[in-house]
Amino acid sequence: MQSSIVLYSQAEENYLKCIYALEMEHGEEVSTNLIASKIKTKASSVTDMLKKLSAKNLVVYKKYQGVRLTERGRETALRVVRKHRLWECFLVQKLDFKWDEVHEIAEQLEHIESDLLIDKLDAFLRFPKTDPHGDPIPDKHGRMVISKTVRVLDMRIGSSGILTGVKDSSGPFLKYLNKKNLALGDKIKVIDIEPYDQSVHIETRTHRLVISNNVAENLYLRNVK
Amino acid sequence: MQSSIVLYSQAEENYLKCIYALEMEHGEEVSTNLIASKIKTKASSVTDMLKKLSAKNLVVYKKYQGVRLTERGRETALRVVRKHRLWECFLVQKLDFKWDEVHEIAEQLEHIESDLLIDKLDAFLRFPKTDPHGDPIPDKHGRMVISKTVRVLDMRIGSSGILTGVKDSSGPFLKYLNKKNLALGDKIKVIDIEPYDQSVHIETRTHRLVISNNVAENLYLRNVK
DNA sequence: AAGAATATTTAGGTTAGTCTAAAAAATGTT
DNA sequence: AACATTTTTTAGACTAACCTAAATATTCTT
Structure with missing residues (x-):
């Protein structure tokens, strides 16, 4: 450069x-x-x-x-x-x-x-x-x-990763993450992916929640296991 | 505001x-x-x-x-x-x-x-x-x-002040001051003002020099005595 | 107070970046 | 392959901020 x-x-x-x-x-x-x-x-x-x-x-x-x-x-x-x-x-x-x-x-x-x-x-x-x-x-x-990262949606069920990035970095999306208590660096485990609508059950150190397919496409994890 | x-x-x-x-x-x-x-x-x-x-x-x-x-x-x-x-x-x-x-x-x-x-x-x-x-x-x-400041040109002969500001803050002028070893906060004593061209003899802690009328108009001092 | 000199405004043009509407190309559908 | 739809481009206009050249005010000089 x-x-x-x-x-x-x-x-x-x-x-x-x-x-x-x-x-x-x-x-x-x-x-x-x-x-x-x-x-x-x-x-x-x-x-x-x-x-x-x-x-x-x-x-x-x-x-x-x-x-x-x-x-x-x-x-x-x-x-x-x-x-x-x-x-x-x-x-x-x-x-x-x-x-x-x-x-x-x-x-x-x-x-x-x-x-x-x-x-x-x-x-x-x-x-x-x-x-x-x-x-x-x-x-x-x-x-x-x-750093090699994977979309939440592409994770294997049962595997975990560290939240390292987001694709959509618009204000509304980031605010949504805040509200759901998801922050960069959080360890996230993929519990289940619903075949019907591709929504994803995830688990963090502190809580469990369901995120929509749309959200799961926008969250990137660094695989830890 | x-x-x-x-x-x-x-x-x-x-x-x-x-x-x-x-x-x-x-x-x-x-x-x-x-x-x-x-x-x-x-x-x-x-x-x-x-x-x-x-x-x-x-x-x-x-x-x-x-x-x-x-x-x-x-x-x-x-x-x-x-x-x-x-x-x-x-x-x-x-x-x-x-x-x-x-x-x-x-x-x-x-x-x-x-x-x-x-x-x-x-x-x-x-x-x-x-x-x-x-x-x-x-x-x-x-x-x-x-803070009440006075132009070097308006100082009484023999009086001193702390350099607190410049009127012309253009690059070339500031570079000139650097070259002459004049910096904000310096104590400056006015030795003499030449009546003919209004150039000013000044003295700092470390050296003496003559500044032109033009420069003396652009330097502001806080009067100390 | 008139003419000269200077300062300011007007008139009209330019460029970057945008827009709408219409034309043209590419793509999808049967 | 022909028509419909979608995508892209063209043509022409607009605005902000600038410009030059000419016209008009103001100020200076005598």
């Missing part, structure tokens, strides 16, 4: 970050509509932006064929992700925010422009490897530790 | 902050050209913005007559100043930036939008009263401690 001293607008950075996330999730060409719904804008706006990003060599875009990040695009996206996640750490560790309160603020902070700042922040936080949601933080070269 | 949940653009905030600073400095109606030169834009752009700010009741503007902040405009400006100066403290105290490196980054951070964030940051820094340049930090109600 070399710093070619080229700056991108906040809008451009947001598109790159979004495309990066969708590539991770789907592993293939990312479609215009997908981007539009994630960024909450219209497909026509996305098309405009994809042309611009393509002209700047940040994505490979062919009409009607979806889009992929170039190496340069991925580097830029990772730089934004790094900033976002470091700021989230700062907010939680230093300013005592709760993990479900930090996303919107980090969305703003991630666009602050100064390599020196972000490296100093990294050092101040003692080079954290994951953010408060359990997502890995890219280092200054764009490398990060991908 | 009540939080009426109205948001302003970065450009609007920058104009308000600029007008606030110029009002402080000159104590009267602020002219279009003054704003233009401070914000590094064209007079015609300033006119456009003044109309907009006026429509939002942030300034009182009459054609050709200059502009003043309204109460609401002043509150908004002070909120931005507060954020700027708190972030400068953070950068210097926590991230080990030097005081002449923080201005540009704080210019970005001051637009981050979250009252909770700024109050938590304030607490984290233990409610500092001045920023690294010696400028007072408004509290959440917009109030601040104005």
